[in-house]
Amino acid sequence: MRYVISGLIVAIAALVGTQLSGQYAFAPFTVNNLTTVAQDFPMSVGSVPAGTYTSFTVTADWSAGMGDPYSNEARLTLTDGAATTYYAEAAPTSGAQATVNPVTITWSGTLSGGYTGGGPLTLRARQTYDIGSFSVWSNVVLTINTTTPPYGPPTFTNPGLTGDYCAGIQINTSPAFNQTITESATDYNYHSGISATFAAGQSYTITLTNNALYDGGIAVWLDYNGDGDYADANELLGQTAILAASAIGTINFTVPPAITPQAGTRFRLIQVYNAVPADPVGSYAYGQCDEYDAVTTPPPAGPEINIQDPSSVSVASAGTYIHATPLVGGTTGPALTFTIQNFGTVALTINSALLTGTPAGCAPTIQTPPVSPVPPTTGSTPFIINVNPDPGFGAWSFQFTVDNDDVDEALYVVNVQGSRGxxxxxxxxxxxxxxxxxxxxxxxxxxxxxxxxxxxxxxxxxxxxxxxxxxxxxxxxxxxxxxxxxxxxxxxxxxxxxxxxxxxxxxxxxxxxxxxxxxxxxxxxxxxxxxxxxxxxxxxxxxxxxxxxxxxxxxxxxxxxxxxxxxxxxxxxxxxxxxxxxxxxxxxxxxxxxxxxxxxxxxxxxxxxxxxxxxxxxxxxxxxxxxxxxxxxxxxxxxxxxxxxxxxxxxxxxxxxxxxxxxxxxxxxxxxxxxxxxxxxxxxxxxxxxxxxxxxxxxxxxxxxxxxxxxxxxxxxxxxxxxxxxxxxxxxxxxxxxxxQPTSPAIDDADPLSSVAEDFEGDARPQGPAKDAGADEAIPSATAPLLEVSRLAPILRTNTDTVTGTTVGITGSISWDIDNTGTANLDVTAIAISNSTNVNAAITSGTVFTITPSGTTVALDIDIQPTATNWSFDVTITSNDPGGPFTFTVNGTAAPGNAPAEANPTTAPVSSFAGPTNGPLTQTVAPGATLADASIILTDAEN
Missing domain, CATH: 2.160.20 (Pectate Lyase C-like)
Structure with a gap:
């Protein structure tokens, strides 16, 4: 229950601030008894350097003072104390919860129009609910930035509780770093005060657990030089593959030995749905960013051994290098080059480097032993081993040990594994x-x-x-x-x-x-x-x-x-x-x-x-x-x-x-x-x-x-x-x-250019004149008849025949051959003519008969009398062929029939005689004239 109690707000604002690399942090202050009544806190701006500040971050340690206030009811506004609003009232962008539990809350964003250093700047705070309750904000710190805010977060186009986040992170630092992560509605969490310590030159393994719902990749960055970003060389520590829900991925890395130690820096991890993040401030569809404090320390005194595998990734002592590429069994080699490094402050002495343990699936040999001593800080020496996999396929493995004078890793053991493909x-x-x-x-x-x-x-x-x-x-x-x-x-x-x-x-x-x-x-x-x-x-x-x-x-x-x-x-x-x-x-x-x-x-x-x-x-x-x-x-x-x-x-x-x-x-x-x-x-x-x-x-x-x-x-x-x-x-x-089915129209109806040589049962294509559509190539029955029709050549595969030379008005008989190339009797039960155009056609041969397999050819005779120049008709033969009725079209071109010859045509050449077309014809000769050559021209319509 929320009780009604009035309260008093007291603000304690310090007068000094700190500046760091394009940003200015005002001194922390505390707000007591905060209710729905908005309270303004003018900042001390006298020490703010000149310039335009475009973004800000506010952090506050929120706690319930009385009753049941919630941190997600906290609201913040930034103004000039008058008419200008740099940041409109908003809830925290990170850390807020619908509970009374103490929590660190954060606001970050842009300053609308930009804030000019030295100008008035006021922080306004309030709660949205105060019936019987108030909150306390302690250690309130406002930081303004001249450019992009330090450690600017990535963006997610689908924000909120989507189920995409890294559920846990472990690092084998000293002390060990082990954090369980919960999903945040803001998709960015800065876990202030939670820190890991990394020593220069040391190798570490980060173990990451994906969320329980969705696949995702995870990447981790460490700001080695403390400049407020993750854009410098080597600051990407590594990336996992895309992990299934609840799956675990690891990242191995070595802190560069030459870094400048940082007493206060940060590291960040980003989980992205179904992808591998590559940009620490990039834009992603779904995911979450979690950020922690970090401390980097100088390399330890004395020698400090580190061994890198052939892919230049550090292998911890007692760790394992897995050679990803399968090897061909029964061959010599390949040569695997390991690099022994010294990140310490004095030379590293290597007493021996030997193959130890019992190899399996291979017969390794040392090709090049390491050279001792190894100079300090950045010194290194190669150690090359030939695998020599056994014949056949299967796993192979061996182990080597480097005896050295690093006091905490005097016997550095590396296991090596791979496969014979x-x-x-x-x-x-x-x-x-x-x-x-x-x-x-x-x-x-x-x-x-x-x-x-x-x-x-x-x-x-x-x-x-x-x-x-x-x-x-x-x-x-x-x-x-x-x-x-x-x-x-x-x-x-x-x-x-x-x-x-x-x-x-x-x-x-x-x-x-x-x-x-x-x-x-x-x-x-x-x-x-x-x-x-x-x-x-x-x-x-x-x-x-x-x-x-x-x-x-x-x-x-x-x-x-x-x-x-x-x-x-x-x-x-x-x-x-x-x-x-x-x-x-x-x-x-x-x-x-x-x-x-x-x-x-x-x-x-x-x-x-x-x-x-x-x-x-x-x-x-x-x-x-x-x-x-x-x-x-x-x-x-x-x-x-x-x-x-x-x-x-x-x-x-x-x-x-x-x-x-x-x-x-x-x-x-x-x-x-x-x-x-x-x-x-x-x-x-x-x-x-x-x-x-x-x-x-x-x-x-x-x-x-x-x-x-x-x-x-x-x-x-x-x-x-x-x-x-x-x-x-x-x-x-x-x-x-x-x-x-035997009568399927898909039979013989595939693309003539199809290159598929078999059907789904391995039957050869084609089984007939052409390949069939679909997965099945129909096989003609072993005892079925097969009707074929031909006239001269070839067989009428196209169901079309062309006839020329038939004359209009005169009946001509044309013959086709009907054959049975199948393995059973062919019973022809009907032959019919249809769709006649400009022709009178009649079957003069038998229309019902039987042909035995490979038996005598039966003639099909049709009398044709065209009535116009272009003519056609269809012939359908009905039989017990499984392919159904066989229909083909006959078409042709005709010439006119014979006609009587005509004399004295009206078109050239013209007869020298005169008279009607078919005579009588006369030619007049004048008295006393000489009789000239005379001609009579006879023409026929058929030329």
Whole structure:
């Protein structure tokens, strides 16, 4: 309960201040019994140097005097004591809480219009609530700055309690520094009075714990020279990788031996969501900055040993250097150069440097021993060791010890570890008798040992997803596959007639703060999944994540896979986890995707059976069959959610020869980012079948693509595509069979330039005259008839025949040959003529007959009488050929029929005789005249 008690405010303002590097700090004072009545405290400005001050900081030790005042009710204003306001009344920018607990509160900001040194300056303080309560502000310090305030904080575009912060920091200083950190609504905390001490020349390890909700990277800076910023050389102590929620990262650093000791400086850490901070005063989307006091001391008297690993990072005594690059087993070397340094004030004597302990997986030798003594302060000497890894793959390790005269590290021990990379072919069989019994174990081996050449895993059996089914990440920590490249690829290939089955959902993946579980997660480049069946995913089936600058994805291929039965998300999902680098050059080919709900935990990101979110260039989607037969309300068959507010994101580059069927009511075949503007449609899109049934729609951008025709005409897509039913064998939920029916129009209807040589079962393409669209290449029945029609040559593959030379008015008979090149009797039951134009055509041969396999050719005779110059008609042959009725068009050009010859034409040449066209013809000769040559010209309409 808050009681009403009046109070008195007493201010004690000192008359002296201090100046430091472009800033001026007024002497501290105390405010007692502060209520809602604003009280002004004119500052003593006589000693303020001339200049324009643009920013300020105020700190105060806040405590409750009586009742229940809160520190977040404190308010501060800076004015000239009259009409000018430099800083409008505001709550603290840091440290305030909705409790009565004592706390240090801080205000920092800019001085509007700038304050001119020496002019009047008044600090106004009050509480916003005082019913029965008042507060006490002690040690109030106002600091004004001529430029950027010292230790200016970073900015966050999404401030507040977002869950993004570093939860804890430990440093092995003396005394040890160990702080638990809480989230701040202001995203910046200066923990005044909490300090760590660092000695020049000493090496330290910082252990950082990420928050429990979101991935993030952490960086730490130390202001070595005490100049109020972190912009000088070596002041960035280090950065972690992007850490998963609750994960722990470490930073190792050595204080430069030549620093000038500082009795009062600071160090700062910044945590940023899903990125690694690089600027101590930068702008970030989500995160938090925490700052502490620091003291730096001179190097210790006497010698002071320090050892740097081959990457120039200090290794503490009894510490471990991990060589990241996998080595090729059975080779000599490589030479690892360690540097022994002396940060002390006198020379360091090295008594010996020896390989100690028992090496494993290698036979190390010393190539170059260190040189003793090592000069003081900045002296160093190399110590070079050859690893000489054993043949094969696996881990390797050894240890060395440097005996020296540093009194507290006389025996400096360093452990060295690494791996011999994998190369070649390995087997995975759930029944045993193979290199691995589980795909997840193979994932772990890749992460543990890396690769030094192309690696193929031949997979057989049935498997259940577990937490190891994340390639490139282990739940909370990054676990990269070292050595992968365009030549050092990784392939998981299903073996045998039946695809190996991976079922269940236990791979935990992070995305946009939404932890999700799927069957399999790939966060490694140059990986191919081939001929696998993946089913039973909860939030997704196969997810490929380019999650940050570390997990940059390129060259990932999903081939001949069957993905189905995802209960709350996409079957195959390519996604960028909001990091700066996007996945590129990936392929989905010859895959079956069906029975995937397409919307769930990843709602808004991956809402299609096949989904793309924030991808880069070079994606190819080719020869797949996608059936969206049990989708959620907000889903689609294909979700193209890219580009999506991410720089350099792109649409799918090539989308060809696919069959997409949607039988989910009121959901589109193409879900275009959930937007109304079709900004993410594939760049090259042709020879696809888009079939919507049972109330499904075509495109989410209904204002642009109301149907497939608009897709072709307005969008310029699928010029050779189709919206016809591709006639899949069975599209029912739970009974799906995505093979093509024998009469499917998709048969022989893929792009003639398609280079895909097999279908999803490994059957050769083509099986007929051309390749089929979709993942299945239909195989003609072994006992089916096959009708072929020919006239002269070639066979009428194009269903069109051209005839010339037929004359108007005269009947001419033309013949075609009907053959059976199949393996069963061909029963022709009807032959009909239709769509006749400018011609009378009649079949004069039989229309019902049977041809045995490779039997005698039957002639098809048709009498043709054109009635005009250009004519055509269609012929349809109905039979038991599984391909259905065979129809071809006959067209031709005719000339007029014969006509009587005509004399004395009216056009040149002209007859010398006169008379009507067909005579009689006369020529007059005058008496006594000489008879000249005479001519009669006869012409025929047919020339």
């Amino acid at each position: 994998m190369t070649g072919t390995y087997t995975v069989n759930s029944a045993g008798g193979a290199d691995y019994m589980d795909v997840g174990d193979a994932f772990e081996a890749l992460e543990d040992f890396g690769v030094v050449g192309a690696v193929t895993f031949e997979v057989t059996g049935t498997f259940t997803s577990n937490t190891n089914y994340e390639l490139g990440r282990d739940d909370a920590t990054v676990d990269l596959v070292e050595g992968v490249s365009a030549s050092n690829t990784v392939t998981f290939r299903g073996m045998g007639a039946s695809k190996p089955v991976i079922s269940g959902s236990a791979a935990l993946g992070p995305y946009a703060g939404l932890p999700f579980i799927s069957t399999m997660i790939i966060m490694t480049p140059y990986v191919t999944l081939e001929n696998l069946e993946v089913t039973g995913g909860f939030d997704a089936g196969i997810v490929v994540i380019s999650h940050d600058t570390i997990h940059l994805i390129t060259g990932v291929n999903i081939l001949k896979c069957s993905v189905h039965g995802v209960t709350g998300g996409p079957g195959i999902f390519f996604v960028n986890g909001t990091g700066p680098l996007l996945a590129t050059n990936c392929t989905v080919q010859n895959c079956l995707i069906y029975a995937c709900v397409g919307s769930g935990t990843l709602n808004g990101f991956g809402d299609g059976a096949l989904s793309f979110h924030n991808i880069g260039t070079g994606f190819t989607v080719d020869h797949n069959t996608i059936l969206h037969n049990n989708g959620a309300a907000a889903s689609g068959a294909v979700h193209l959610n890219t580009p999506y507010a991410v720089a350099n994101s792109s649409a799918v580059s090539v989308f060809t020869n696919n069959i997409i069927v949607n039988s989910t009511n009121a959901t589109p075949l193409i879900l275009d980012g959930g937007s109304v503007a079709p900004t993410t449609d594939p760049l090259t899109c042709d020879y696809n079948y888009w079939y919507a049934t049972n109330g499904a729609t075509f495109h989410s951008a209904v204002g642009t693509y109301v149907d497939f025709l608009a897709w072709q005409t307005t969008g310029g897509k699928d010029t050779n595509g189709s919206s016809a039913d591709p006639l899949l064998q069975n599209t029912g939920v739970g009974t799906e069979d995505l093979h093509l």
